Amino acid sequence: MSEEKQPPIEPISGTIVPRYAGPSTFCRLPELRDVPYCDVAMLGIPFDSGTSYRSGARFGPQAIRQASRHLRTNFHPAYDTEPFKQLQVADAGDVACNPYNIEEAITQIEVAATDLFTKAKSIVSLGGDHTIAVPLLRAVNKQVGPVALVHFDAHLDTWDTYFGAPYTHGTPFRRAAEEGLFNDSASMHVGIRGPLYSRQDLDNDEELGFKVVHCDELQTHGVDHVVKRIRDRIGDNPLYLSIDIDVLDPAHAPGTGTPEVAGMSSRELVNIIRGLKGVNLIAADIVEVAPAYDHAEITSLAAATIAFEMVNLVACRPS
Amino acid sequence: MSEEKQPPIEPISGTIVPRYAGPSTFCRLPELRDVPYCDVAMLGIPFDSGTSYRSGARFGPQAIRQASRHLRTNFHPAYDTEPFKQLQVADAGDVACNPYNIEEAITQIEVAATDLFTKAKSIVSLGGDHTIAVPLLRAVNKQVGPVALVHFDAHLDTWDTYFGAPYTHGTPFRRAAEEGLFNDSASMHVGIRGPLYSRQDLDNDEELGFKVVHCDELQTHGVDHVVKRIRDRIGDNPLYLSIDIDVLDPAHAPGTGTPEVAGMSSRELVNIIRGLKGVNLIAADIVEVAPAYDHAEITSLAAATIAFEMVNLVACRPS
């Protein structure tokens, strides 16, 4: 399409407008309505009615956008990319989700994401709690069928129900498995750690098709080993990448709802992501940022950085 | 009943166990299971799925109890009471509410409160968001029929629905009015202030039977005037007292979900309550403490103090 030959509209430059000023879009990118085409849409999903402990991720998208002001985005040496020159990236705003009705909210997210895929080739979502992965996976499925799924988290998130509710932030990947939304030979949890609700949790999880990279493997085997395990598992399948910020240690991400000690450092996480250069990333989410528990934006800055890394992965996607 | 002739079991004394030590019950009172009878039960209701802006009141009961350690409770000169010697007060623990299903949670609260009234003459509830007032009023109604209702709040809380939900923290008193849970000739909002969602809000509210004491009347007419307006309105009807901590100014109560500037000082609020000495208080709630937004416990200390004042009001109830 000739229209796409236009160079992308880039974010406001930090040399013209100081980074603490100007629009509150992700990285001060243009809004979706302002671009003639869109390679990657950043989508806020301020929903946290699925949380089981500390709530507050409804304020996550705003906080991630605010922290993203501070990112330097012109050139990323780890990927050798100039992502906002190579891709048209735009901020698609927030999905308006019903805070009082989880099922309705899930439908609203699915509808919004499905619609957004008519305007954007890829979506990077800014959560919100982990409940939102189900409708996002549904929308992705409509585009490309079952995807490889890599899920960074301290927790498995494959419980069945919680207080009778099938859709909560502890259950998305069981629902996704039941609906066949991902390729169960290309699915993986990364960063799992700590005690469990039940001796059966890991077995049940395995039955759903997941492999697990425990967080301690980083301590014993290092980043490159973890990267290799992930790449071997997902191959060149179209990929959905879901990152719960609590995969980071609470020192690196205090602002989240269910922190678990002994997690990854932000350097480990970022380097694993950078190790995935070349995978076929279709869509991604970064979830569970709860700003009321953050300090000096360290959690939302980590999340903003991760979202930006995701865009770079898209920029390196095999064509 | 001869058993009731026993003097009450009092809280752990601060001269024997330092106030920062010992049990985490309200004011370090005995648990309900440890007392042979109960005049006032303190009931935690950790529920916040009805919030519309900042959530987190689910952690309110714990925070209020923790702050209550610090209260001096032996003698209250404003009431000339020794409340924990005059009444057997006990901590009834928390209602287990479903965080994912508002209707179910409301039922759980109603059932728990109704059951508690078989064991305790009065209930002081520690919220939780304001949604919980509906089931509490239902339980009170079963005891004494429609009650006088005095509602301290920055907001009217008489919207119809919000995102289609009939039960939220913005709607309890419309629901209560519809169900006839309070005596509409003895109902009053106190502390209302600020702009409104609609020009009709005040009219609609009046149709439900409420009178309004605007917060600015404190500035212009003072505490005694406000006390008189309330006492004139409620007479000697059995009273339900519902206090949203956001009736206080954000300076006095930052830890809440929907703060509104230009509110009451804690001195004004406490003195209004003290002015109600002698009213026929049956049950009460203090709601909307969101500890994640609090600082140095000032909000939870205010709420703990208010809950203790409520107990003193019960101690002064006409016999």
Add this chain to the structure above:
Amino acid sequence: MSEEKQPPIEPISGTIVPRYAGPSTFCRLPELRDVPYCDVAMLGIPFDSGTSYRSGARFGPQAIRQASRHLRTNFHPAYDTEPFKQLQVADAGDVACNPYNIEEAITQIEVAATDLFTKAKSIVSLGGDHTIAVPLLRAVNKQVGPVALVHFDAHLDTWDTYFGAPYTHGTPFRRAAEEGLFNDSASMHVGIRGPLYSRQDLDNDEELGFKVVHCDELQTHGVDHVVKRIRDRIGDNPLYLSIDIDVLDPAHAPGTGTPEVAGMSSRELVNIIRGLKGVNLIAADIVEVAPAYDHAEITSLAAATIAFEMVNLVACRPS
């Protein structure tokens, strides 16, 4: 102009998009580019290179906008207004100011405000430190000539220079006096308190034409008295209203650069502003919000509320 007959484009409704979601404009208003005409433009001025103690007001506009999400704006009973139905209000974004060159920044602000007056009838500015009042007054002067000036502040802000710099947050009203930007028979400081840098400060200030309402007059004479003094002073002159958030007591506005104890409560300040209903407000600023020192947004919520009150004053302007 027939175009202006269209009803204003209103903010996103909180009944459709939850208040924590949606655009980050002031009160989720439309952007200036989205409205066919504009009665009041909200203008962010993220500049704080004029501060002398705690810096950080450069993050003020963003914080005020974020806090403004929470305001209820449909109907304001104190003014009997539906401001966003009566006026087209829009967010004009931020002025890009040079953080390293105060003079250049002042020029940038003056140019931006002057240009904005070609698109909007009134401007409410969100600071930024108090330095910004000078270029704003210049722009206003080009519209209407010298204005009445009411300045709420703990400090006089009429020093001559500071470290040799003529333009700092302690000097704007001396510069403005020297340039004849305001009508010296209709100028007033309100809320002044505390000790001074010099015995001459008050005398010098008086020579510039200012009258002073000391903060203690609120304690002794009350809000109505202060309102009357202000109204008597300004008459029906076109008015510039400049509010330094430190006019509030640190309990009500901790998030500011030069806090001074013994200040106004937010209730006093808001009620004074409401008492000014009917004045001829042309432009206004709310400055010195330093979010790094704020807690739970109480300072930025106060500032957002004040900015909204200013819009209501415009809505009540005599026609």
Add this chain to the structure above:
Amino acid sequence: MSEEKQPPIEPISGTIVPRYAGPSTFCRLPELRDVPYCDVAMLGIPFDSGTSYRSGARFGPQAIRQASRHLRTNFHPAYDTEPFKQLQVADAGDVACNPYNIEEAITQIEVAATDLFTKAKSIVSLGGDHTIAVPLLRAVNKQVGPVALVHFDAHLDTWDTYFGAPYTHGTPFRRAAEEGLFNDSASMHVGIRGPLYSRQDLDNDEELGFKVVHCDELQTHGVDHVVKRIRDRIGDNPLYLSIDIDVLDPAHAPGTGTPEVAGMSSRELVNIIRGLKGVNLIAADIVEVAPAYDHAEITSLAAATIAFEMVNLVACRPS
């Protein structure tokens, strides 16, 4: 003494060294060793082993000094004073007190203060918890005999013992009464409020000679009335003024160990102090600032302001 004819060495000027820079003495005053004579010595007493709830006042003196950087001190219009020109004021540093032995610490404080009175005419102490009032009163007594005592506090501080300890922050004024350190016809508590540990507390207190100005008298009778009650009580006796920062409401002073709601505003407190202009102030303390619980220095700024007001009272002392 001719040496005293020299004008005082003043603090570092804020027009030469920015207020956030330069020495960490109180108000950037000279150290005691740098002045040829001394009218008022500021004495830090970092001791908090007498606390019963939240500790941390050991960091109080440093925090008060840090906050004092921000004060404007050249001219105080409420007293018509230029205190640091009229008096030689100097910072005497901190008393080194044993944190593990209360009795030894009390002796150390008494020795240090007694010694300091050989070098300075008046002492303003920066606490530290309220235990320190006993040794300070002893040292004052050695100078002028029993003094009038005005004690601002939420609490009476006249318990007998606590956990067997005679010297704690809840007992200083009983010890002082027993030792005859103050004139019991000129002693007064101001700001008392809230419930009590025992019905006898007020009676016991009265037996010790104290009169009480309850905090609620401010609400009902105002600042001038309270000022008059104090002045009537103390007459022209030499005065010791002891101010526990918790006399302020927690909104105004969150950073303290035993906060009590419904307190004074900082405006009320400051205006009462200013109303005492002309009393015969010999020594004073400001205690119970616990910085770990403070926010944005509002508590330590209040304490620093109060300490500065005390210096102004000395400057207005009848000669």
Add this chain to the structure above:
Amino acid sequence: MSEEKQPPIEPISGTIVPRYAGPSTFCRLPELRDVPYCDVAMLGIPFDSGTSYRSGARFGPQAIRQASRHLRTNFHPAYDTEPFKQLQVADAGDVACNPYNIEEAITQIEVAATDLFTKAKSIVSLGGDHTIAVPLLRAVNKQVGPVALVHFDAHLDTWDTYFGAPYTHGTPFRRAAEEGLFNDSASMHVGIRGPLYSRQDLDNDEELGFKVVHCDELQTHGVDHVVKRIRDRIGDNPLYLSIDIDVLDPAHAPGTGTPEVAGMSSRELVNIIRGLKGVNLIAADIVEVAPAYDHAEITSLAAATIAFEMVNLVACRPS
């Protein structure tokens, strides 16, 4: 004893009562009075009068219990344990210690722990400052004689006296050595780092029998090496494990009294503890959590996790 054949009373389940609700005991376990027998008692020791810098650990036990709500405890894969099914664990409440008399407090702790050993086979203590290790070691000694001692800390804690006091948080292990409370051929410090008060500190420490694993060995040799050094040192001796939370880096444990940079990550610490599976743990403490300096509970969550790991070690104890 047939009574012990009953399966343990488990904590309140998070599937029935949300984890933010319900009792405030450690992990919502039963109280000691509610169990017919007890394998491990969790004992709070809210005492901090032995601190030398930041105080506040008196609030540690409450904060650790509150953070423990959030732990998943049913199954621990690192130990292959279901600890609360295998052992009857109960919360024994707090020791009431005199805050004003260190010696008396030590006696109170010793008496309480000695008594508790008549009811419980093992004790895990929640501090409190490190002073409490002495009376705990005394009580343990009465049970099993001198124990192996593994002490995780940034500091040696083997000073002689501090300000003349023999019992402070810097001296417990010298006192313990003098009293022969541990087996000096099986004692070890782990995590020591940073500069020292004296060149003699390490020599003196060695004379007391300690070996030292410096924190830097983790950087250079890794977790397994450190685990081996510890296991080689302690053999199968009955073990007392004492963990000062400041062994963690301030990033992982800001909420403590004497933080020291360059410490362990929580992942390192947890993995070392897990490496000790099979040791003969008799009793343990986790100390020096000062909640006033914590953020988002990351320190108290780390401490709660460590306490839970300790219980798992007991569950794996050789029989």
Add this chain to the structure above:
Amino acid sequence: MSEEKQPPIEPISGTIVPRYAGPSTFCRLPELRDVPYCDVAMLGIPFDSGTSYRSGARFGPQAIRQASRHLRTNFHPAYDTEPFKQLQVADAGDVACNPYNIEEAITQIEVAATDLFTKAKSIVSLGGDHTIAVPLLRAVNKQVGPVALVHFDAHLDTWDTYFGAPYTHGTPFRRAAEEGLFNDSASMHVGIRGPLYSRQDLDNDEELGFKVVHCDELQTHGVDHVVKRIRDRIGDNPLYLSIDIDVLDPAHAPGTGTPEVAGMSSRELVNIIRGLKGVNLIAADIVEVAPAYDHAEITSLAAATIAFEMVNLVACRPS
């Protein structure tokens, strides 16, 4: 010089005056005016007008000094030094810099540092933002000519101009290169990470003579490798060491202006510095501590520790 034979005046001992008490100089060292000679002067430079994002480093020197109270300084086993016995170290106070005029401030710093070199052999500066490195390097140059330069930072700080300003915290090392202030065959950045403002940034930087040790080399090659690279690069040239605290991960240093995730741990940084024992350190700075964003002093404690390590490096300087 015979005068220098006197043993150094050491800091106040923590066994005589508790560490939270006493003077606010760095490590409670003597002031410069109190020592007969000086080996190392600690110099505060409270200047932050060169910041581009979060300001507030003007409060850095005070915060670093306050945190330094807590350091144990008698003996450092990593260097086998007793630094304050081997060297006379003194606190030289703060440079008074004009906050409104960057050029003037730079001159003031250069003059102050040049003057200080007449009194002290080495200078360790406490920033302040990174702008201050230019005048410090100029002063150093006057002493020893061009120096080796090791620069720890997340960012290159070799931009040309920013908003037209040649001197900002993003440009010092380009200015220094242009002026020939360092030996371009012995210069190095350490800890660089993250995306860049431009693809040319690294090339431009290389042209200025810098080698880069990327932060990820720590993950892959370890501390010893990084130490070797640095030592190989600098040889025995006189060295200027400049450490931006943001070289640390935000988990370890939240209190800074331009945080970047995936940084060094404090253990890595401290061990690299210790690995430099024996280099010929002439002067050093630690910059960009912004206390308003710090928590529980973890950032300022890290900075204080680094400054103390720098003094130890001087103590180990080859003679």
